[in-house]
Amino acid sequence: MTFEDWFRKDRLPHIFCAGCGNGTIINCTLAAVDQMDWKKEETVFVSGIGCSSRAPGYIMTDSLHTTHGRALAFATGVKMANRKLNVVVFTGDGDLAAIGGNHFIHACRRNIDMTVVCMNNQIYGMTGGQGSPTTPRGYLSTTTPYGSAEPAFDLCDLAIAAGANYVARWTSYHVKELEKAVLAGLQTPGLSFIEAMTQCPTNFGRRNKFRQVADQVEFLKKHSLLKVKRDRLLLENKEVPADMFVVGELVRRSRPAMGVSP
Amino acid sequence: MTRTEFWQGNTACAEGALAAGCNFFGGYPITPSTEVAEHMALRLPKKNGVFIQMEDELASMAAIIGASWTGARAMTATSGPGFSLMMENIGFAAMTETPCVIVNVQRGGPSTGQPTMGAQGDMMQCRFGSHGDYSVIALCPASVQEMFELTAKAFNLADRYRVPVFLMADEIVGHMREKITVPDSVERVARRELIRGTLPFAAGDDLVPGFATFGKGYGVHVTGLTHDERGYPCTTNVKIHHNLVKRLVDKVENARRDVADFDIINPDAGDVFIAYGAPVRTVQQVLHDNPGRKIGFLRIRTVWPFPDFALGQFKNARRFLVPEMNFGQIAREIERHVRVPVVSIPKLGGDLHLPGELMAALEARL
Ligand SMILES: Cc1ncc(C[n+]2csc(CCOP(=O)(O)OP(=O)(O)O)c2C)c(N)n1
Ligand code: SF4
Ligand SMILES: [Mg+2]
Numbered sequence: 001m002t003f004e005d006w007f008r009k010d011r012l013p014h015i016f017c018a019g020c021g022n023g024t025i026i027n028c029t030l031a032a033v034d035q036m037d038w039k040k041e042e043t044v045f046v047s048g049i050g051c052s053s054r055a056p057g058y059i060m061t062d063s064l065h066t067t068h069g070r071a072l073a074f075a076t077g078v079k080m081a082n083r084k085l086n087v088v089v090f091t092g093d094g095d096l097a098a099i100g101g102n103h104f105i106h107a108c109r110r111n112i113d114m115t116v117v118c119m120n121n122q123i124y125g126m127t128g129g130q131g132s133p134t135t136p137r138g139y140l141s142t143t144t145p146y147g148s149a150e151p152a153f154d155l156c157d158l159a160i161a162a163g164a165n166y167v168a169r170w171t172s173y174h175v176k177e178l179e180k181a182v183l184a185g186l187q188t189p190g191l192s193f194i195e196a197m198t199q200c201p202t203n204f205g206r207r208n209k210f211r212q213v214a215d216q217v218e219f220l221k222k223h224s225l226l227k228v229k230r231d232r233l234l235l236e237n238k239e240v241p242a243d244m245f246v247v248g249e250l251v252r253r254s255r256p257a258m259g260v261s262p
Numbered sequence: 263m264t265r266t267e268f269w270q271g272n273t274a275c276a277e278g279a280l281a282a283g284c285n286f287f288g289g290y291p292i293t294p295s296t297e298v299a300e301h302m303a304l305r306l307p308k309k310n311g312v313f314i315q316m317e318d319e320l321a322s323m324a325a326i327i328g329a330s331w332t333g334a335r336a337m338t339a340t341s342g343p344g345f346s347l348m349m350e351n352i353g354f355a356a357m358t359e360t361p362c363v364i365v366n367v368q369r370g371g372p373s374t375g376q377p378t379m380g381a382q383g384d385m386m387q388c389r390f391g392s393h394g395d396y397s398v399i400a401l402c403p404a405s406v407q408e409m410f411e412l413t414a415k416a417f418n419l420a421d422r423y424r425v426p427v428f429l430m431a432d433e434i435v436g437h438m439r440e441k442i443t444v445p446d447s448v449e450r451v452a453r454r455e456l457i458r459g460t461l462p463f464a465a466g467d468d469l470v471p472g473f474a475t476f477g478k479g480y481g482v483h484v485t486g487l488t489h490d491e492r493g494y495p496c497t498t499n500v501k502i503h504h505n506l507v508k509r510l511v512d513k514v515e516n517a518r519r520d521v522a523d524f525d526i527i528n529p530d531a532g533d534v535f536i537a538y539g540a541p542v543r544t545v546q547q548v549l550h551d552n553p554g555r556k557i558g559f560l561r562i563r564t565v566w567p568f569p570d571f572a573l574g575q576f577k578n579a580r581r582f583l584v585p586e587m588n589f590g591q592i593a594r595e596i597e598r599h600v601r602v603p604v605v606s607i608p609k610l611g612g613d614l615h616l617p618g619e620l621m622a623a624l625e626a627r628l
Pocket of ligand 1: 119121
């Protein structure tokens with residue numbers, strides 16, 4: 001069996017634009033899922049609304065494509081009602097951090113045994129490129145035509161502060177690392193949060209002068225700061241560049257978790 | 263066997279749910295419904311069920327839908343402000359045909375309004391509150407006994423028709439204490455499972471598809487987007503959308519006679535009261551106080567779908583009098599179905615109508 005066996009073949013072709021990073025994130029996630037000893041009939045994918053949240057529709061297990069922002073609340077119901085089910089949530093930066101922010105922190109606090117993969121493209125892709133809580137300051141979107149004036153959320157910091165047992169961040173460039181992080185997340189009891197920085201060429205790249213898809217992937221790579229390097233900078237009392245985001249495994253711990261299969 | 267208890271309405275509601283096999287409750291505290299959650303928190307863990315206090319009512323509604331897809335009999339309870347927050351996910355439940363029970367112990371609105379006072383101001387919101395066309399079932403209890411019985415019944419209707427079913431109670435019946443006869447067991451109608459090899463959103467003559475419970479290998483895709491019979495999104499096909507929404511509406515509207523629950527008293531009377539929920543009690547008092555007088559009474563338990571065909575049984579009716587704890591929400595529905603005058607008798611603020619107020623309406627000239 002390979003990860004391709006998890007796809008719902010009669011649903012292809014998919015809706016994603018050429019060059020969209022979502023496919024990469026879905027592949028990495030399913031490659032990790034495939035390494036688990038999970039039965040397909042005991043695995044459920046849940047999502048909210050957005051391009052990223054369309055992912056479960058392409059997977060052949062039971063799947064629940066819900067309302068904007070509420071995926072984690074639906075997933076909480078699924079998991080708490082039947083702990084035997086393995087629950088994986090796909091979400092986007094708008095879905096998770098804006099409209100769903102409250103459910104995000106409470107799912108982390110409860111530390112419900114599920115894995116949450118957020119495709120953070122720093123934009124509202126599905127609705128045509130409006131600013132999101134993760135759009136970096138100064139970047140353009142249809143609702144920040146003069147550059148975003150708001151500070152962006154660090155979703156991993158949020159998840160760590162709220163209590164998730166496993167937190168990691170990688171990008172669509174770091175496919176091997178991402179797959180490994182998802183796998184570690186799937187294996188960790190409690191809530192695992194994996195933030196996958198990814199490119200939206202159609203609605204973020206185009207407006208922010210990334211001529212090629214590769215330029216945006218390159219941008220993500222260049223702005224990634226390995227956790228070990230960040231820690232060294234901190235140790236040496238040096239400044240951490242403000243425009244970079246930390247990648248790597250950021251937390252792995254065993255706070256009490258809910259919904260763990262007996 | 264039965265036993266007698268002296269219970270609060272909200273306790274009876276929770277016990278009715280448990281008797282019906284409710285095994286998942288997700289909720290958020292709000293007066294005057296909180297006792298339902300509190301009682302479930304006490305009782306569910308001992309019955310191997312799940313109680314979870316969610317972070318808000320959007321999450322409560324989401325959680326019970328998620329639980330329902332694993333096969334659970336799932337319920338939430340709330341009041342006005344929380345009910346408003348639930349609306350989007352109630353529409354999701356309607357679109358995805360997810361059985362679930364929503365208890366609304368109504369209080370005075372709009373907004374935070376009167377937390378501790380009864381009202382019936384959400385009757386139209388429960389019917390039409392989420393966007394788009396759909397139909398639901400709503401039951402209105404008028405006593406502690408009915409808080410128990412109608413809650414239990416709500417689960418059967420939800421599973422039978424795969425719709426959100428509302429128990430539209432109010433602060434008065436929720437908080438009153440009365441004698442109640444508790445049966446040892448209640449009737450349970452099981453959710454019909456999907457037949458393997460058939461499509462998860464294809465329905466037969468009763469328009470209700472079999473249910474593809476999560477975890478059983480159906481590989482069902484559930485989405486709030488317009489979907490075809492496979493459950494796959496199909497959002498620009500005019501025909502598919504029309505047929506899907508028509509089926510969601512028809513499966514409930516066609517069942518109008520099957521789900522109807524009402525009593526008729528004095529069908530040959532000229533003056534006919536129509537009531538549901540707490541105001542039923544005042545009408546009963548008026549009838550009791552005036553044994554010599556022929557006063558008609560249509561007392562409704564299933565308000566949605568509205569039992570319009572029952573109105574025709576009052577052949578000599580010259581007017582219908584409708585006491586409600588709102589400004590005539592159901593009176594207007596009745597008006598759509600009859601040719602004689604419909605007199606709305608609204609009373610807001612939290613007090614029941616007094617018998618004298620109904621008598622005054624009765625004495626008033628046409
Ligand atoms: C309640 C509600 N508000 C607004 C929308 C419109 N909407 C659909 S997707 C979306 C943003 C999605 O952004 P994100 O979660 O980042 O997903 P992406 O498309 O970027 O993957 C919005 C605002 C909606 N569907 N529901
Ligand atoms: S709009 Fe952006 S996120 Fe959505 S499919 Fe296209 S590239 Fe991907
Ligand atoms: Mg996004």
